[in-house]
Amino acid sequence: MATKHLAALLLMCGLVTPVMASNPACDQKASELERQIQYAREAGNNHRVAGLEKALSAVRKNCTDAGLIREKKHDIAEQEDDIDEILEDIREKESEGRYDKVKSLERKLERERAELEHLRQELSTLEKR
The missing domain is CATH 1.10.287 (Helix Hairpins)
Structure with a gap:
């Protein structure tokens, strides 16, 4: 049973990886947002963190x-x-x-x-x- 789950997981990873790698500009945009989130956290700017996290979520969900x-x-x-x-x-x-x-x-x-x-x-x- 565990072998079937592992095989399914590996198969899914193989299918997901090319999709993620096919949008390098989106990946860069997400990385930039993550960097800005870190700076905002360090500065204690919680409102900015919330807005940036919302933007990051949208990028991850919709960006091409x-x-x-x-x-x-x-x-x-x-x-x-x-x-x-x-x-x-x-x-x-x-x-x-x-x-x-x-x-x-x-x-x-x-x-x-x-x-x-x-x-x-x-x-x-x-x-x-």
């Missing part, structure tokens, strides 16, 4: 690398839309002669473009896994 890639592409599209809006605002302020606002918007544009580049690098990393 394909889903992470889809989300990252969505984030990139939103960032590109934000940049387009800033460019439109810059053109508008230039036509109004509001060069003080243009300078401010150009700084904001620079930050948003840097964030877009960061998102694209993250997507590239996800797609290589």
Whole structure:
């Protein structure tokens, strides 16, 4: 009887391991959440621990690398839309002669473009896994 249970357990482990290994980006995301949970515990931040544990549970239950890639592409599209809006605002302020606002918007544009580049690098990393 014990031999049958052991064989079944080994068979299940063999079936589960490839599924877990097929989402390395999700595994990395879970590891990062675990690290943040440890820091929050050390800092005595129980509310943060609870929130991070909830997020970790969701990652373990629902995360797929394909889903992470889809989300990252969505984030990139939103960032590109934000940049387009800033460019439109810059053109508008230039036509109004509001060069003080243009300078401010150009700084904001620079930050948003840097964030877009960061998102694209993250997507590239996800797609290589």
